[in-house]
Amino acid sequence: MMNTKLLGAFAAVALLAACESSSDQTAAATGTGAASTLGNGAAPRPGSQEDLVANVGDRVFFATDRSNIAPDQRPVLERQAAWLQRYPQVTVQIEGHADERGTREYNLALGQRRANSARDVLVANGVAGSRISTISYGKDRPAALGSNEEAWAQNRRAVTVVR
């Protein structure tokens, strides 16, 4: 009985992995995959997530418990805004995330506020709000899997994902 249940859980995981593509995994995959692709002389397709990651930067980072865009992160969003104006057919979703050193519910709200902060900068730089949706995953989808300051800094993030 229990084995069947566990098998069910594993099947669900496999299914999820097969049909869903995480922005972080995409970013990581293109990070490593880009070397071989570029080695062949091919560039990422313009206007794609791979293009955004390789040539613009898909994410900004936040200080602990903060959701304002720090001055050193602003240029990334300004480049994203310019890139989005170059590809007007592209719509994006901004995913807000938090590190694991907070409670789940508060971090969900905090991740939403971080996504909104990033969105506000894109809009202030001329991107139509209708092209941008936001979502929060709180602390539940870490990009860096360690339990240390470096990992937490990487996880306090807003990631722009081409839809």
Next chain:
Amino acid sequence: MMPKPPLIGRRAALATAAAATLVAPGVWSWPLPARAQQATQGAVIDITRARTDPIPIAVPDFAGTSPEAQRLGRDIAQVILNNLRNSGLFRPVERAAYIQTAEAAAQAPRFQDWRVIGAQALTTGRAEVGGDRIRVEFRLWDVLPEQQIQGTAFTAPIGNWRRIAHLISDVIYERLLGEKGYFDTRVCYVAESGPRGRRTRRLAIMDQDGENHRFLTDGSFAALTPRFHPNAQQIAFMSYFQNQPRVYLFNLDTGRQEVLGNFPGMTLSPRFSPDGRSVILSATRGNDANIFVVDLATRRERQLTSGGGLDVSPCFSPDGTQVVFNSDRGGDQQLYVMSADGGNVRRISFGRGRYATPVWSPRGDLIAFTRIANGQFAIGVMRPDGSGERILTEGWGMEGPTFAPNGRVMMYFRESPARDARGGGYSSRLASIDIAGFNERQIMTPTDASDPAWSPLLS
């Protein structure tokens, strides 16, 4: 040997021939005639002494009139034994020391046999199977004065035998400790599996002792923060169904799920009102999260807080007149209490660190919370006015306390940190603790687990 006072003080005759009572769906009970001088009402055990002095109790196998009944009788006694031991308030006497046989004890306890091995309380019982039904007679004895404290018979479909064991456990708990038990309850929680960065999160439900485990959602979307309706048949939770994080209702009878409210943004942290007629939750809009109440009959929304920060994790007081919640309106996360209409907001947490996930005790006298300070997480309680703060347990990561229906025990989840950059070593498990801060135990689940919600008593 020191003379000990009887477990039950006052004596009176129990009214006999009472009609059978439906104590749970499909479980009937009625009192048994007394076999010895009988005491009723008014337990005299002081529960504050239980921490250092758990009640020594003997729970021999229940006798059975057939091989199947004998097996069920053994299993029932084992469930009762585990419940009582796990509460930390009872000390089961080593079974190898028993002198009288279970079968003989079920006929008539020989009290000196139980007294000499140190048992103060004794339960005996007999199971009988007829068709697809089981009948269980149960008696609770005070060993020193040689009195029957309780005698009850239960009948139910055989498949409900665990419910009978939990109901008997609750009777023992209540008669000997003078407050309601919490064994006939369930726990809904989030079952977590898969790699750390891409976990599958499914709602699961089980009896409070971990049995009858089953999944409620299939893992195709993440499910978080389940909370029980006061009737225990409905659950409010947060779901990422179709990648739209919203509060949903889940009907345990029908399996039906429906989104709650018509909010433009994310909704989260739901909890039912004590009367079960509404859900209080948090809804994000722009850079704020505010608290709303959604009436379940009309589906109308009423906003309780506005502006100035992230207001999340609201929870009603058991009388429904007040709400405690978590807000960063003052700069960092603290706990606030307001009237149920949103007025008279005051901060109640003033200790060092951040405070979160407040939950009001069913008794009304305490608010449990998560505290984050000095890089450590802790679970604690304070009075509703913020006084008397007490930390019960502390560690690298823990949060989300939920009270047993009697307010005596809490469950929460406890995380351990990753040891490496691939997330190895990270775990998240359920745990429980007595609100006096002792008897911390891990609750076994098939996978990693988070966000426990303790149901009300099922009967």
